[in-house]
Amino acid sequence: MIGLPDTITACLFDLDGVLTGTAVLHREAWKRTFDEFLRSRDGDTFREFTDHDYAAFVDGRPRADGVREFLRSRDIQLPEGTPDDGVNEPTVNGVGNRKNELVLKIIEERGVNPYPGSVRYLEAAKAAGLRIAVVTSSANGAKVLDAAELTKFVEARIDGLVIRRDNLKGKPAPDSFLAGAKALGVEPAHAAVFEDALSGVQAGHAGHFGYVVGVNRADQADELRSHGADFVVDDLAELLEKA
Numbered sequence: 001m002i003g004l005p006d007t008i009t010a011c012l013f014d015l016d017g018v019l020t021g022t023a024v025l026h027r028e029a030w031k032r033t034f035d036e037f038l039r040s041r042d043g044d045t046f047r048e049f050t051d052h053d054y055a056a057f058v059d060g061r062p063r064a065d066g067v068r069e070f071l072r073s074r075d076i077q078l079p080e081g082t083p084d085d086g087v088n089e090p091t092v093n094g095v096g097n098r099k100n101e102l103v104l105k106i107i108e109e110r111g112v113n114p115y116p117g118s119v120r121y122l123e124a125a126k127a128a129g130l131r132i133a134v135v136t137s138s139a140n141g142a143k144v145l146d147a148a149e150l151t152k153f154v155e156a157r158i159d160g161l162v163i164r165r166d167n168l169k170g171k172p173a174p175d176s177f178l179a180g181a182k183a184l185g186v187e188p189a190h191a192a193v194f195e196d197a198l199s200g201v202q203a204g205h206a207g208h209f210g211y212v213v214g215v216n217r218a219d220q221a222d223e224l225r226s227h228g229a230d231f232v233v234d235d236l237a238e239l240l241e242k243a
């Protein structure tokens with residue numbers, strides 16, 4: 001009915017880049033954070049943080065995992081530090097806090113826009129009686145949903161705060177999506193995952209969900225497929241036409 005197998009009774013949506021156009025704001029904040037960090041460490045000849053670095057090591061993962069994974073790719077290891085570390089502290093938490101300061105400022109300045117095709121899809125899913133959860137690694141998930149006026153669609157939310165509180169493994173592990181299905185009381189085989197991040201479709205595949213939709217916002221349709229997407233769209237509204 002809405003472009004999904006008949007066995008699907010629930011939708012588990014990632015947020016940034018799937019429902020809202022905030023993935024690019026995160027990417028920009030990460031680039032500024034890592035470029036500042038690398039410049040202060042290596043001087044003006046530092047090797048820049050690229051779109052490929054974002055897709056491979058940061059996109060979709062909880063904040064601290066993104067810091068660790070990217071730095072590991074450059075053979076840099078930092079102490080963990082503590083959550084209240086200052087933004088100039090050379091620790092995993094300090095770097096993450098700097099990124100959060102920047103992304104909140106960027107969101108404040110530019111606002112949060114839901115994708116019109118995603119709003120149409122949420123309305124159709126709701127009208128079709130499907131259960132709806134949002135599963136995001138972002139600790140700012142509730143704020144972004146509110147700003148986009150999408151909270152009304154969401155029956156359950158697993159976000160970065162829940163992931164930390166419940167000690168869940170972040171994407172690409174399937175744990176946060178499994179928690180989303182559990183919160184709705186639905187078996188993974190009856191839930192569809194919607195993801196724009198490579199780590200996210202990987203999580204959907206690893207969790208044996210009934211269907212994994214890759215949302216291609218960054219010209220990486222083939223990579224989404226090879227990381228586990230069953231079907232790839234450029235916009236969720238395409239699924240409404242597929243039915």
Ligand SMILES: O=P(O)(O)OC[C@H]1O[C@@H](O)[C@H](O)[C@@H](O)[C@@H]1O
Nearest residue numbers: 016026060063137138139140160
């Ligand atoms: O730093 P936050 O807001 O907790 O978000 C963590 C991650 O959340 C994901 O949704 C984004 O794709 C990542 O870019 C981001 O790093």
